[in-house]
Amino acid sequence: MRNEVTHWTLAETCRHLEAGDCCSVELVEALLAVIAERDPLIHSYIYLNAEEALDAAREADASRAAGKGGRLLGVPIAVKDVLNVRGQPCRCGSRILKGYTAPYDATVIARLRAEGAIFLGRTNMDEFAMGSTTENSAEGPTRNPWNLERVPGGSSGGSAAAVAAGEALAALGSDTGGSVRQPAAFCGCTGLKPTYGLLSRYGLVAYASSLDQVGTLTKDVEDAALLLSVMAGRDPHDSTSLDTPSVHYSAVEGFDLRGLRLGLPKEYFEGGMEWEVERTIQAAIAVCRELGAEIREVSLPHTALAIPTYYLIACAEASTNLARYDGVRYGYRTPDAADVETLHSRTRAEGFGREVKRRIILGTYALSRGYYEEYYGRAQRVRTLIRRDFEEAFRNCDALLTPTTPTAAYPLGERVEDPLRMYLGDVYTVPANLAGLCGLTVPCGFTKELLPVGLQMLGPALGESVLFRVGGAFQKATAWHRQRPPFPVAGSAR
Amino acid sequence: MEQPQINVEYVARLARLELEPEERDLFQGQLDQILSYFERIRQVAVEGVEPTAHTRPVYNVFREDEPTPGFSSEVALKNAPSSADGLFIVPRIVETS
Numbered sequence: 162m163r164n165e166v167t168h169w170t171l172a173e174t175c176r177h178l179e180a181g182d183c184c185s186v187e188l189v190e191a192l193l194a195v196i197a198e199r200d201p202l203i204h205s206y207i208y209l210n211a212e213e214a215l216d217a218a219r220e221a222d223a224s225r226a227a228g229k230g231g232r233l234l235g236v237p238i239a240v241k242d243v244l245n246v247r248g249q250p251c252r253c254g255s256r257i258l259k260g261y262t263a264p265y266d267a268t269v270i271a272r273l274r275a276e277g278a279i280f281l282g283r284t285n286m287d288e289f290a291m292g293s294t295t296e297n298s299a300e301g302p303t304r305n306p307w308n309l310e311r312v313p314g315g316s317s318g319g320s321a322a323a324v325a326a327g328e329a330l331a332a333l334g335s336d337t338g339g340s341v342r343q344p345a346a347f348c349g350c351t352g353l354k355p356t357y358g359l360l361s362r363y364g365l366v367a368y369a370s371s372l373d374q375v376g377t378l379t380k381d382v383e384d385a386a387l388l389l390s391v392m393a394g395r396d397p398h399d400s401t402s403l404d405t406p407s408v409h410y411s412a413v414e415g416f417d418l419r420g421l422r423l424g425l426p427k428e429y430f431e432g433g434m435e436w437e438v439e440r441t442i443q444a445a446i447a448v449c450r451e452l453g454a455e456i457r458e459v460s461l462p463h464t465a466l467a468i469p470t471y472y473l474i475a476c477a478e479a480s481t482n483l484a485r486y487d488g489v490r491y492g493y494r495t496p497d498a499a500d501v502e503t504l505h506s507r508t509r510a511e512g513f514g515r516e517v518k519r520r521i522i523l524g525t526y527a528l529s530r531g532y533y534e535e536y537y538g539r540a541q542r543v544r545t546l547i548r549r550d551f552e553e554a555f556r557n558c559d560a561l562l563t564p565t566t567p568t569a570a571y572p573l574g575e576r577v578e579d580p581l582r583m584y585l586g587d588v589y590t591v592p593a594n595l596a597g598l599c600g601l602t603v604p605c606g607f608t609k610e611l612l613p614v615g616l617q618m619l620g621p622a623l624g625e626s627v628l629f630r631v632g633g634a635f636q637k638a639t640a641w642h643r644q645r646p647p648f649p650v651a652g653s654a655r
Numbered sequence: 656m657e658q659p660q661i662n663v664e665y666v667a668r669l670a671r672l673e674l675e676p677e678e679r680d681l682f683q684g685q686l687d688q689i690l691s692y693f694e695r696i697r698q699v700a701v702e703g704v705e706p707t708a709h710t711r712p713v714y715n716v717f718r719e720d721e722p723t724p725g726f727s728s729e730v731a732l733k734n735a736p737s738s739a740d741g742l743f744i745v746p747r748i749v750e751t752s
Contacts, residue, residue, distance in 0.1 A: 261734050264726060357710055371709050400716040401709070469693035480670060487671070489743050494736035501748050502671070510673035518672055519682055523689065525670040526661050535697060541706030543696050548707055578681075581689050597710025622711065 166191040167327025168645065171236060171384040174330055178225070178235055185218035185225075185235025185279070192237055192281065196328045199648060202309060205323035207242060207300040208250055209282040217279040224277070231277030232391055238273060239329035241320050242283040243290055244375070245364040246270050253366050254286040254298035254316075257512025258492040267364020268399065269333065269375050269392040276391050284332055285319030288514045289483065290340050290368045292316050293586055296577045297516040304573070305348060306646040307612055311570035314344030320378045321348035325646060331379040331388060337368050338471050339565075339590025341376030342602040346565035346615025349604045351632070351642060353377045353385040356622045357597040358403035360389075361396030369478035370401075372471075372594040381642050382603065382632035386410035389625060403623075410625055412633030419453035421631065424558035428464035429589055435568045441606035441614040442564045445635070448605075449562065452634050459558060461550040464592065466543050468584055471591035472520075473527045473540035479517075480524030486512060519580060548596040555621045560631055563589050565602040565615035593619050601628040604641040613641075660690045 162183060169177070177183050193211055200206055214237060221235030245251050245263035247270075252258040266274060274280075287297040295303040295318025303318045305311040306326040313322040317334030321344035324332050334341040336354035345352025353376050360375045367373060377388045387410075395404045425446065430439075450456050488494035488508030495511050498504035513521070527536035554561065567586060576583040593600040598619050605616035616635070620628045636642050663683045667674045674682070728741045737744040 260736075264730050264733065397718060401711070401713060403711065463699075466696050466699060469696045472689070473693065473696070484671075488736060489745055491734035492736070498746060500746050504746055506668075506671040506673045509671055510675075513672070515678070515681075518667075518674070518678070519685065521670050521672060522661075522663060522666050522682060523686060526666045526686075529666065529669065536693075538706060539696055539701055541708060542701035542704040543699060544707040545704050546699075546701070548710060578685075580685055581692055584689070595707075595710075 162187060162191045163194045167195055169330060170380045171233070171331045171387055174236055175233065185221040186215060188235065189214050189218040189237055189279065189281065192328065192330070199326050199328055202304065203306055203322050203326050203328070204301060204303045205284055205319045205326065205328055206239070206282045207254070207285045207319065210249060210280060214279050214281050221277055221279065232387070233273060234277030235279065236277065237279040237281040237330065239281055239284050239320060239323050239332035240270070241317050241332065241334045242286050243335050243366045244270060244333060245366070246280050249280065249283060251283070251366065252299070253290070254288045254300060255512065255514070255517070256299040256493055257486045257509070260493070261491050265364065268361035268396045270364065272392050281329065284317070284323050287316035287318070288517050289366070289479070290316040290335055290337055291479070291516050291520050293339070293343055293583050294573070294576065295319060295344070296573065297514050299514060302573060305570045307349065308570065308610070310572055311612065312347065312573050314347030314570060316340040317378060318344045321345050321350050321352070324348070324350045324378045324380060327645060331377065331384050334376050334378050335365055336374050336376040336594065337372045337475060338594050339587050341378060342565050342590050342600055342615070342617060343587065345378050345602050346613065347570040349613030349641070349644060349646070350378045351381055351385055351604070352602045352615070353389065354593060354600045355389060355393070355625060356599040357594070358401050359393050359405065359623065359625070361399040361402045363396055363398035367482040369475035370482060371478060372475055374594070382412040382601070382629055382636050385601065386412045386629045405623060408626070410629055412629040415630050415634055416637055417453045418449055418631060418634050421454045421560070421627070422558040423449055423454045423456050423631070424459035424554055424561045425456060426461045426464065426554065426561055426563060427458050428461050429563045433567050433588070434564055437608040438564050438566070438568060438614050441608070442616060445605035445616040446562055448635060448638055449631070452638060457558060459554040459561065461554060461592070463543065463546045463550050464588070467547060467592045467595060468588055470540045470543045470547065471587070471595055472523070472584055473536050474544065474595070476520040476524030477527045477537045478524070480521045480528060483517070483521055488512070516580070544595050547592055551592070551596045551598060551621070560624065560627050561619040563617045563619065565589060565617040569608045569610070569612035569614055589617060597622055599623070599625050599628060601632050603632050603635055604644070605639070606641055661686050
């Protein structure tokens with residue numbers, strides 16, 4: 162069962178449980194065995210909830226035997242260390258939340274729990290979701306299951322690596338500027354960033370509140386639709402959550418893309434993309450055309466401004482959101498500070514890592530007197546221009562096709578102290594957050610070095626059904642999403 | 656390179672972050688490089704364009720003001736680095752006579 166379970170999707174697992182082919186306890190035990198074997202190399206998880214997960218599995222099996230249901234009854238899910246799960250640590254990959262135990266469930270967690278899901282453990286991430294490599298974690302880096310010398314992407318790198326390595330059936334992440342889609346692309350997973358406001362942010366530790374959204378890392382589009390169906394909907398605890406009618410999302414129907422207009426933003430294809438990525442994306446576009454989609458070129462003229470706009474807004478919001486980590490109410494506190502100001506500034510100096518400090522400084526600067534209008538104010542206005550670009554594009558097409566990332570996974574250490582270069586890698590993912598769109602990445606091939614490449618689909622606000630139709634049809638026509646990294650893995654763990 | 660745009664030491668103090676000299680120098684170089692790349696947003700015409708704070712602006716979300724269960728002070732204090740008698744403990748912030 163240990164080998165089978167590494168291949169199962171959530172939907173398949175639910176069918177096996179319903180048919181009685183296996184029980185939840187066997188499932189959890191099998192995953193724990195895979196984790197024990199593989200995670201010493203990958204380091205996806207930073208906390209395992211083994212005993213409690215087994216107890217929950219026994220309860221789920223008893224419930225099932227008693228005839229009780231639940232769409233995810235007895236199904237284990239991995240959770241990025243940024244979402245509160247009652248009774249579990251929630252450290253956001255940071256030293257500053259050392260010792261913190263979540264006293265409540267995030268709303269998305271509560272909704273999964275209500276359908277019977279089990280929370281197996283917490284996955285590694287860039288500290289406070291700031292980073293694109295998962296190297297900025299107080300717990301040490303995660304490695305890419307396709308090549309241990311490469312980064313898994315970030316900031317949801319632990320979730321992506323866990324799913325790719327078969328250590329999780331599916332995982333939750335968060336996406337502020339691509340933090341679900343980019344690691345999903347680097348690890349060969351399916352990654353969904355829902356429309357801003359579709360999922361509640363209550364219990365998601367805040368990085369940049371106008372951009373943050375919970376997302377999913379799964380083995381296929383069907384699983385993304387399943388998790389979204391369970392989690393979506395208005396939450397009185399999050400005033401920005403949308404009051405949309407509950408939708409049952411599905412990727413099952415539809416084998417072709419006839420009648421759909423898919424746009425290629427020409428600015429995304431004007432250089433900057435690795436040749437190997439370009440070749441793979443072009444082949445994927447050809448698949449969509451063969452499936453009957455009408456492919457047309459569109460223009461997003463303000464694309465070149467997306468990176469500065471994103472980083473100014475995100476860092477400004479982060480600098481205020483992270484003011485709460487002051488060593489008073491929770492987490493780490495520096496010993497022996499004689500006065501409160503030293504307590505705050507030394508706790509933060511010792512508790513935060515370098516990328517978080519850089520972003521707090523950049524954001525504080527962008528909001529400071531004399532610079533506010535020049536940086537933050539301007540960025541908000543350019544955000545309007547970027548949003549309008551998409552509104553215009555979606556007048557003429559139903560969804561956009563783009564690469565998810567300009568390169569495949571790069572070597573560990575390459576960009577960790579070259580922040581600008583790391584930021585530029587987010588060029589295709591940040592616009593969706595700035596404009597409040599939905600985005601989906603699906604595996605669409607490999608480079609010569611056997612590193613996965615992701616095809617991104619962008620839809621208008623609340624256009625998830627279109628993305629699931631395109632992604633679902635693409636995955637029926639191709640088998641890239643069923644490729645799993647070989648074990649033992651290429652590369653060596655130092 | 657032009658003259659530095661950002662005074663890292665000053666801004667870090669505003670953000671209540673103590674920096675080691677080595678870290679300050681590293682950030683100074685990196686943030687100058689980042690900000691000079693960001694200059695491009697200062698070159699675009701934005702006069703008359705309204706700012707976007709939120710992609711789906713929602714205003715004045717009201718709910719009934721009804722009491723609902725919250726954390727007990729015991730639960731709220733459980734994660735505190737230091738607490739006593741239902742209070743968070745910090746170094747003295749006011750002078751006593």
